[in-house]
Amino acid sequence: MVPLKPIYIYLENGLLLEGKSFGAEGTRVGEIVFNTSMTGYQEIVTDPSYAGQFVTFTMPEIGNVGCNRQDMESKAAWCKGIIVRQYQAEPSNFRSEEPLHELLKRFDVLGICDVDTRFLTKTLREEGAMMMIASTEICEKEELARLLADAPHISEVNYxxxxxxxxxxxxxxxxxxxxxxxxxxxxxxxxxxxxxxxxxxxxxxxxxxxxxxxxxxxxxxxxxxxxxxxxxxxxxxxxxxxxxxxxxxxxxxxxxxxxxxxxxxxxxxxxxxxxxxxxxxxxxxxxxxxxxxxxxxxxxxxxxxxxxxxxxxxxxxxxxxxxxxxxxxxxxxxxxxxxxxxxxxxxxxxxxxxxxxxxxxxxxxxxxxxxxxxxxxx
Structure with missing residues (x-):
């Protein structure tokens, strides 16, 4: 089992959530969106179009099939992080070469689990895509809100x-x-x-x-x-x-x-x-x-x-x-x-x-x- 540390999510609408971290550590700011694909999480994570974004997966369990070199859509993983309901750290697939958390750590991408992704998705459907910050280092709501307010919006960054x-x-x-x-x-x-x-x-x-x-x-x-x-x-x-x-x-x-x-x-x-x-x-x-x-x-x-x-x-x-x-x-x-x-x-x-x-x-x-x-x- 991969050790899971607390990680804190703050959305620009004022919502603060706590989850568990299974990827890289640190503090990241990006736009949060949701993806309804049932399969293909590695292709999504390595799609350069997700640069600057956090991807919330509506599929409740992610990590089952691991990762491999053939399914890379680019040379790296580009999103700021991924948010899943449940993470499976021990894949079962003959094509698997490494678990997802190792790929995320190698490319400095946050992995967040034990979050109610159904609630998050409904929030985004009602209020729209928005900016967020996630951190394994900071838990105070006021500090997260300040850092998010000071960070550039995704529409201002040429990725x-x-x-x-x-x-x-x-x-x-x-x-x-x-x-x-x-x-x-x-x-x-x-x-x-x-x-x-x-x-x-x-x-x-x-x-x-x-x-x-x-x-x-x-x-x-x-x-x-x-x-x-x-x-x-x-x-x-x-x-x-x-x-x-x-x-x-x-x-x-x-x-x-x-x-x-x-x-x-x-x-x-x-x-x-x-x-x-x-x-x-x-x-x-x-x-x-x-x-x-x-x-x-x-x-x-x-x-x-x-x-x-x-x-x-x-x-x-x-x-x-x-x-x-x-x-x-x-x-x-x-x-x-x-x-x-x-x-x-x-x-x-x-x-x-x-x-x-x-x-x-x-x-x-x-x-x-x-x-x-x-x-x-x-």
């Missing part, structure tokens, strides 16, 4: 600078084959693309490769002029804009870069943050949802076919309905009617808000990667 790759690299594997316990070899590519890394998940890159694209991942600092020059020379056929953390409205450089790519008619495909940045670069600012969409069970309607797809989602921000002035809506969320996908009318650009790569989650939307390749080929 992309931390999660983006520092050097370009080629991604050469396809999706993971659970029967062979290995990643597929890359098929012969039909197109060459550059992936702008705002915090990209590994399985997105796997799906791009699996769909028939040679993928070069580049830092978010790469200049638009460099990409445009490479496109005009025929060196690349398109640009992928990845998922990532934080408020898209503070990403001024990224907005300007994408606006230049739009003007140059470079084919583009965006997922999640990339989808939002495309909207902003076109002049349509995003807005924040009350508590966001986080989970692996969100129904989305494909407007073109009428099919309902169960999707994985992770976002707090959404594009406005006025985007229909310049784009055709391709997907809508059946929970709240928000826009989940668009295809721009005057540009070779498409984007989706949900995660067609899943990981964790269902695979019903992975065809979208093939739609990007078809658009490039046309």
């Amino acid at each position: 992309i600078e931390a999660v983006s790759t520092k050097e370009p690299y080629e991604h050469t594997t396809g999706r993971y084959d659970p029967r062979a316990f290995r990643y597929n070899d890359a098929p012969k590519p039909k197109a060459n693309i550059v992936a702008l890394d705002f915090g990209v998940k590994r399985n997105i890159l796997n799906e791009l490769t699996e769909a028939g694209m040679h993928v070069e991942v580049v830092p978010n600092s790469v200049e638009a002029e460099t990409l445009i020059e490479r496109y005009e020379k025929g060196d690349i056929d398109g640009v992928f804009l990845s998922n990532g953390p934080g408020d898209p409205l503070i990403l001024k450089k990224e907005r300007e870069k994408i606006a230049k790519l739009i003007e140059a008619k470079v084919p583009m495909f965006g997922i999640c943050l990339g989808h939002q940045l495309l909207s902003i670069a076109h002049g349509y600012d995003t807005y924040k949802l009350k508590f966001g969409h986080h989970g692996g069970n969100h129904p989305v309607k494909n407007v073109g076919t009428g099919a309902v797809e169960i999707t994985a989602q992770n976002h707090n921000y959404n594009v406005p309905d006025t985007i229909t002035e310049i784009a055709e809506v391709t997907h809508t969320n059946l929970f709240d009617g928000t826009i989940e996908g668009v295809r721009y009318k005057e540009s070779p650009i498409l984007s989706v808000q949900h995660h067609p790569e899943a990981s964790p989650g269902p695979h019903e939307s992975r065809y979208v990667f093939g739609e990007f390749l078809k658009m490039i080929e046309r």
Whole structure:
């Protein structure tokens, strides 16, 4: 058994809770959200889009299957911490290489258990996502409140600078084959693309490769002029804009870069943050949802076919309905009617808000990667 120490949680609405710590120690400030996925906690913890956030799992027991190298969605764990009802420190799974608490400690992420996560989730649904502080060092409510008030809000922090790759690299594997316990070899590519890394998940890159694209991942600092020059020379056929953390409205450089790519008619495909940045670069600012969409069970309607797809989602921000002035809506969320996908009318650009790569989650939307390749080929 892992030794459990007291840890204290203070939310910006004044709520103080006590739990037990099973991850890293210390004091962290971040935004608290809840995730309704039934499986895939390792993929969630290592998704760079959660940088700056505490993730409350609605699944009551976490840790059962341990962690392994194959299920890492990036090189590290990026969230501030996770909050669970019950933690299982002794996993039972033939794929397990280490328990979750060891992964959290290695990447300096708080683990909090013995908390009523149902109550927390209901609080967030009623009052919305909010900032919080958690500490294994401080228990006084007044001191926690002071530290939280003095800390920057998540909407003020550019986490992309931390999660983006520092050097370009080629991604050469396809999706993971659970029967062979290995990643597929890359098929012969039909197109060459550059992936702008705002915090990209590994399985997105796997799906791009699996769909028939040679993928070069580049830092978010790469200049638009460099990409445009490479496109005009025929060196690349398109640009992928990845998922990532934080408020898209503070990403001024990224907005300007994408606006230049739009003007140059470079084919583009965006997922999640990339989808939002495309909207902003076109002049349509995003807005924040009350508590966001986080989970692996969100129904989305494909407007073109009428099919309902169960999707994985992770976002707090959404594009406005006025985007229909310049784009055709391709997907809508059946929970709240928000826009989940668009295809721009005057540009070779498409984007989706949900995660067609899943990981964790269902695979019903992975065809979208093939739609990007078809658009490039046309």
